[in-house]
Amino acid sequence: QKEVEQDPGPLSVPEGAIVSLNCTYSNSAFQYFMWYRQYSRKGPELLMYTYSSGNKEDGRFTAQVDKSSKYISLFIRDSQPSDSATYLCAMSFTGGGNKLTFGTGTQLKVEL
């Protein structure tokens, strides 16, 4: 079993839809949770960073963490074609050498 599980997709949605991306994890030591967006042949770009259970909102993006269920989500409202990319969840914990553990990434396509 991988430490972090993420559905690879691809996920195709119409423009304007609400997108839900999810990751589950098995290591209860994880404390810090991140979502990255990666366009083809580019480095990942940080979208959201959170370290507590609950919701965090930034513009069209909402990150949700449920530590009791070991489940994190990223919601994208009013999705745009420019949101088409691969979304990676990542997590780390103090004492883990600051190393990030990534999900496999979900490929998202927002169609006109």
Added chain:
Amino acid sequence: GAVVSQHPSWVICKSGTSVKIECRSLDFQATTMFWYRQFPKQSLMLMATSNEGSKATYEQGVEKDKFLINHASLTLSTLTVTSAHPEDSSFYICSAKTGDGYTFGSGTRLTVV
């Protein structure tokens, strides 16, 4: 925000030659730099962690003599792929920890012919 500049963005080299990839933190000091490798449609695989002024720590299965990492200053880390072979062709990405997460370079696509 914090920016990590990575060069070159792409490189083609002949088998047996060495290639150096540079990552610079432009507006902050990167005490620790992480080097990743990414295959098509796969996630990032951590290769090594480098700390300024000390030897890099390599992940299991990564050949330290093949992938030389130098982190001589707080703003520059380099990865040298020595005696490159076609199987080393991949996308290499560096990353540094910042106050609100991790910042990644734009990646280097290496093709060994």
